[in-house]
Amino acid sequence: MATVIKHGLVFQNGRLLHTDVLIADKQIQTLGNNLTAEHIIDASNLLVSPxxxxxxxxxxxxxxxxxxxxxxxxxxxxxxxxxxxxxxxxxxxxxxxxxxxxxxxxxxxxxxxxxxxxxxxxxxxxxxxxxxxxxxxxxxxxxxxxxxxxxxxxxxxxxxxxxxxxxxxxxxxxxxxxxxxxxxxxxxxxxxxxxxxxxxxxxxxxxxxxxxxxxxxxxxxxxxxxxxxxxxxxxxxxxxxxxxxxxxxxxxxxxxxxxxxxxxxxxxxxxxxxxxxxxxxxxxxxxxxxxxxxxxxxxxxxxxxxxxxxxxxxxxxxxxxxxxxxxxxxxxxxxxxxxxxxxxxxxxxxxxxxxxxFGLKNAGMLEPGMPADLAIFDLAHVKRIKEQDYCSKAINSPFTGDEVYGQTVLTMVAGKIVYQKEQA
Ligand SMILES: [Zn+2]
The missing domain is CATH 3.20.20.140 (Metal-dependent hydrolases)
Structure with a gap:
């Protein structure tokens, strides 16, 4: 099933641009405007990063x-x-x-x-x-x-x-x-x-x-x-x-x-x-x-x-x-x-x-032909870092309690969602 990430601010090849990202067969297929697919992820007001x-x-x-x-x-x-x-x-x-x-x-x-x-x-x-x-x-x-x-x-x-x-x-x-x-x-x-x-x-x-x-x-x-x-x-x-x-x-x-x-x-x-x-x-x-x-x-x-x-x-x-x-x-x-x-x-x-x-050819870039490995971040809203939210077994962080922007909304590996923030 193809997926399109719509209306995000996309970090591509060293620059930030507003574009849609089309994903199919575990890969980035195209970047461009007005792309469509069966499955749509709305990234309005969000950052889409490799x-x-x-x-x-x-x-x-x-x-x-x-x-x-x-x-x-x-x-x-x-x-x-x-x-x-x-x-x-x-x-x-x-x-x-x-x-x-x-x-x-x-x-x-x-x-x-x-x-x-x-x-x-x-x-x-x-x-x-x-x-x-x-x-x-x-x-x-x-x-x-x-x-x-x-x-x-x-x-x-x-x-x-x-x-x-x-x-x-x-x-x-x-x-x-x-x-x-x-x-x-x-x-x-x-x-x-x-x-x-x-x-x-x-x-x-x-x-x-x-x-x-x-x-x-x-x-x-x-x-x-x-x-x-x-x-x-x-x-x-x-x-x-x-x-x-x-x-x-x-x-x-x-x-x-x-x-x-x-x-x-x-x-x-x-x-x-x-x-x-x-x-x-x-x-x-x-x-x-x-x-x-x-x-x-x-x-x-x-x-x-x-x-x-x-x-x-x-x-x-x-x-x-x-x-x-x-x-x-x-x-x-x-x-x-x-x-x-x-x-x-x-x-x-x-x-x-x-x-x-490290000479990794399949990481770090959002380009057609690259694996659909990406992360979507919310830069606009502030959130407190809480111990109970950690996925790690460990909680040894001096940053717990800090109020931060840039919460991860979704992470995708080879086109598959591996993390998604719970809806507020
Ligand atoms: Zn060391």
Whole structure:
């Protein structure tokens, strides 16, 4: 059955235009005016976007499905308007063999409500200096490599990993963290750590490893992608490296754009993430980095945890917050409404850019012939973010209670509605 989405403001190929969208056979067929079909979706006063792309999520499946699983994680993505996600491999067991990788890819395909791309690990079990067989992992379905959650401590290990990733044409997405400088910290080194008497994390834990990796990336020519950059110095290093022609890209997480260590006013673990919330100066550099193209894209680092893992104070709590269901509305409300970003810029960083950086040909664009993966957002009405509305199993978000614009009305994957807001 053909469907036409009528009268929406459509984000297509980097611009916004009023047009109808005709969908049939799971694909976008045509964009134009006065299109008709048996099934009509009225998008008057609504934004129609290509499905958002979030290449940094944690689904805890297999191994810790009490936190999240592929079904609830991908439902949370759909509710946030995301239709393609990249799942990190820090699960139990780590998919470091082709058999484990195939099993995960199968589960992602069977149970995912959106497209789930699977990262393979950079090192075996993510905590050794042994490299998995990248060719075999790629063959089994890995789309890129990452040890996210952990830094690769040994430089020779990272050097070999980059050489082999390059040979196998795999992107290496890195959680930059030198453990000796990280020193079991829990919040950014600064006034908040002092006031709350919490163990500090030096920004050097992130920046020194990025500096090392950029030199290794230059030597190997690998596509080196830095996950969740959080400091001004990281942005400066990547800006310099890009000028030198090093094959580097990077992402920023919504919470590092939206919050700083100044928001850490009490011992509340919903503000504990890794990298930690940094200074206002860092936040300004991240915003500037996006605007000048140093930072390529936004990715949520959706990190669900069970209630008991996020209560009882920052010192003992797990790192990470959920992000899928709040990213678009928070960023739209706090950055587009006040005129810091244009809507086009924000959508670019959530659609076209991540697809380009990771070489995804079937994501991020609303074009005839592309899969009918899209999201419809209501930019006009304000809504409070409520815990009981989350599709994720987890509720560990500092954004609960915020009043935001940009609620998702409907999300479609391959022409099928995978999320629809309940009628008010
Ligand atoms: Zn990470």
């Amino acid at each position: 499905g958002l792309v979030d290449l940094h999520v944690h689904y805890r499946d297999p191994g810790q499905t009490y936190k999240e699983d592929v079904i609830t994680g991908s439902l949370a993505a759909a509710r946030g308007g995301f239709t393609t996600v990249g799942a990190m491999p820090n699960v139990l067991p780590v998919p470091d063999t082709p058999a484990l990788m195939s099993k995960m890819v199968q589960n992602n395909q069977t149970n995912g409500r959106v497209h789930i791309l699977q990262y393979g690990p950079i090192t075996k079990n993510e905590d050794t200096d042994e490299l998995p067989d990248y060719a075999a992992l790629k063959q089994a379905g890995a789309f890129a490599l990452s040890n996210d959650g952990k830094g690769v401590q040994n430089a020779q290990t990272m050097y070999s990993a980059m050489q082999q990733a390059r040979e196998n044409q795999l992107l290496v997405a890195v959680h930059a963290q030198d453990d000796s400088l990280f020193n079991h910290g829990v919040v950014n080194e600064g006034p908040a750590a002092e006031k709350l008497a919490l163990r500090p994390i030096s920004e050097l834990a992130e920046t020194t490893q990025i500096a090392r990796d950029l030199l290794l990336a230059q030597k190997t020519g690998v596509h080196y992608h830095v996950c969740h950059v959080s400091t001004k110095t990281s942005v400066c290093l990547i800006r310099m490296a890009k000028k030198q022609g090093i094959n580097v890209t990077c992402e920023v997480a919504p919470h590092h754009l939206l919050l700083t260590e100044d928001d850490l006013v009490s011992d509340d673990a919903y503000y504990k993430m890794n990298p930690p919330l940094r200074t206002k100066n860092d936040q300004a550099a991240l915003i500037a980095g996006l605007l000048d193209g140093t930072i390529d894209m936004i990715a949520t680092d959706h990190a669900p945890h069970a209630l008991q893992e996020k209560t009882g104070g920052i010192a003992k709590a797990a790192f990470g917050i959920t992000g899928s269901e709040t990213a678009f509305s928070e960023l739209y409300t706090k950055f587009v409404k006040p005129g810091i970003f244009t809507l086009t810029e924000l959508l670019n960083w959530l659609t076209i850019k991540p697809a380009q950086v």
